[in-house]
Every structure is written in C-alpha cells, then in structure tokens.
Amino acid sequence: MTYSIKGDIHTHTLFSRHAYSTITENVAAARERGLEVLGSADHFASMISPTVHIRDYQFFINQSVWPRMWDGVMVLRGAEADILTLDGGLFGQDIVCPENIVGRVLKGEQTLFECTTKNLDYLVASIHYDEFAKNATLAQATQMYLNVLDNPKVFVLGHTGRSGVPYDIDEVVLAAKEKHKLIEINEHSFAGGPHGSCVDTCRKIAERCAELGCGITVSTDAHISLDIGVFPRTISLLEEIHFPEELIMNRDRKTLVGEMAAAGVCDLTSYLEE
Numbered sequence: 001m002t003y004s005i006k007g008d009i010h011t012h013t014l015f016s017r018h019a020y021s022t023i024t025e026n027v028a029a030a031r032e033r034g035l036e037v038l039g040s041a042d043h044f045a046s047m048i049s050p051t052v053h054i055r056d057y058q059f060f061i062n063q064s065v066w067p068r069m070w071d072g073v074m075v076l077r078g079a080e081a082d083i084l085t086l087d088g089g090l091f092g093q094d095i096v097c098p099e100n101i102v103g104r105v106l107k108g109e110q111t112l113f114e115c116t117t118k119n120l121d122y123l124v125a126s127i128h129y130d131e132f133a134k135n136a137t138l139a140q141a142t143q144m145y146l147n148v149l150d151n152p153k154v155f156v157l158g159h160t161g162r163s164g165v166p167y168d169i170d171e172v173v174l175a176a177k178e179k180h181k182l183i184e185i186n187e188h189s190f191a192g193g194p195h196g197s198c199v200d201t202c203r204k205i206a207e208r209c210a211e212l213g214c215g216i217t218v219s220t221d222a223h224i225s226l227d228i229g230v231f232p233r234t235i236s237l238l239e240e241i242h243f244p245e246e247l248i249m250n251r252d253r254k255t256l257v258g259e260m261a262a263a264g265v266c267d268l269t270s271y272l273e274e
Ligand SMILES: [Zn+2]
Pocket: 080, 126, 128, 158, 159
C-alpha cells in the first residue's frame, strides 16, 4: 500500500540558523504539496545562541500573529526542544528568565522554558548533543524518555532512532501510546547522521509502534521549503513493514488535531469546522 500523508509537523525556518526558508515560504510549499497541516518546530536549544536570554528566543513568543489557517493550510506553532539531562530535562528549564524582551522585570520566578514555550501548541523533544547520555544504562535512557513524555507540552519524541542513545523501545512506545503522544519517524534521519546509518533502528522502532498500536508522526525535519512534505524513504520503510495507516497520526488534519487534543497539548478542534 502507499500512504497519503497530509501533515508535516517537524520543519524548520531561518530562525534555526542552519535552515534556509521563511515561514511564508514553508507555508507556500506545504500548500503546493497538498498538505492540510504544517507544524513549524525550530530549534529551542543552545545551538541558536551562545547567550541564554529571552531576547534570543523571542521568535517563539509572538507566533500568534501567524494565521491559524494560512492559505488553506493549518499552521501549528511549535519548537524542537533539546533534551539535555538523563532525568528528561529540556533546554531552558534550568534557566531563570528575569525580564521580558524589552528588559521589564517579570513578576515571580519564571524559567526561559516557560517564557518561551507558553504560547506554543506543542514541542518535539529531541537529543542533538548526546554527551550527557554517553554512559547511561538502558534503564536510565528509558526513564529519560518516559520523563520527557510526562512534560505537558511535549507531543512528539523526535528522531529517537538517530540520536545515538539506545532505550527500551517497548516501554517508551507503550507510554507514548497511553498518553496519545507520538514517536517520530524522521525522513532526515535516512540521510545519515553522526552515528552512521540508523535505518535498522528506525525500522525496529516503527515495527514496535505497529505491533503495540502506538501512533507515529512521519516528519521531514525540513531545513528548506523544498523538503516540506517530501518523505519518500520513510514511506518506503513503512511500506516494507506494512505499517498500519491508521497509526500515522499526521495523515490528515482531523486525525492530528484530535490526537493533540487527546494528548492534552492543545485543543484546536474548533478549527475543524471551518
Ligand atoms: Zn532534531
């Protein structure tokens, strides 16, 4: 069988600094490819800036100016947050944010994570710098992903097959399933990464999702608009293992929005009537 996939919820814009398109260009590409949903998830990580001030991340705080329905494409406001600690800590959670972007002192103690992500719809949580997990046991790495899934903003575990941190796939997949959160199968992973080919790992993860009934998202991780909505290698991998289409939660807008609401990350179901 072949799959019809009408959402792409892991994409990058110029903000990510090693990506090359604007949100407007990405939306236009999504519309051209016939997508119903585009999720923008730029890096929320130290790779963006050597400093850690809210000014460096203000790109994320004003995304309500993006039309929710933009030229017929539903646009989701997200970020790809780095996982940084074995207890599942995400970038910005241990950084105090004392002031807003114009320097006004904020009341109460808020973290950079809270200030930056509070208006976003969802997070993809991924590992890019795996040094902290180098000597982790399988149990510790598994617990890390379980803790990440407990974060109310996290909807997707990003490219776990490529990150170089082995974990107990069944345990994490079952926890994701229970929370209506998604395991990502990432097209960009098949280009190879610092840990070499991860096709076998990605296939194994997809197979366990199929067997245990856990939803996945097929994502491009596009860093240029040309790549939006283009996932041939992921699709052929899923075809090879006869992956059930009903578990591809970004296959259409209705399914995806329903799953986000079920996961409790955001409720956009009112837009489905439009
Ligand atoms: Zn990533």
